[in-house]
Amino acid sequence: MSNAANPTKVITGKVRFSYVNIFRSRAFQPGQDEKYSICLLIPKRDKETVKKIRAAMEAAIKQGISEKWNGKKPANLKLPLRDGDDERAEEAEEYEGMYFLNANSNEKPGIIDQYKNEILDPSEVYSGCWGRASINFFPFNSNGNKGVAVGLNNIQKLGDDDHLGGARTSAEEDFDDDFPDTEDDEDLLA
16 A cells, blocks of 8 residues: 555555565675565556556655756656566566566565465465565666665565476475385495
8 A cells, every 4th residue: 555654665465476685685796785685576457456556656755856956857768567478588587467567675574474464484475475575666776777666664474376487396305215225325435
């Protein structure tokens, strides 16, 4: 919900999580600051969430014009909401029929389940599960790049689905055969 008190904040509808990095901060390039991050896949049919995101981006653009971009909207403005059908569907089918955006934070987000219980186990929130996110949009002007970025506030997991990035098996499934005992084991230790 985008609210009048903070027009740049959005609570999404049900979205799919991808590239989940919310339990431990991480730098993606050498020399970068470590951050918590997530990619949100937003179904195009969720018109309400898309409408709230577009309104929050517009509010961030207005803020950028007055505070960061010398009173005018830059011609080459980078915006965070991207079309999965145009940019990623050929290489990753989960992007079909979706918009997507990346959100990050220097601080660990709050992570809860559908009953508002804190989730502590990192395996519970993974790339492929569904949930909601509390995010905020803000203008940036960095190294000649100008645009709107997305801050990550909190995550709520709502349901499970297939893991993205391939089928994942358990350790028990991977090692279901008994390893044969051989007399050559002593040679390995020598």
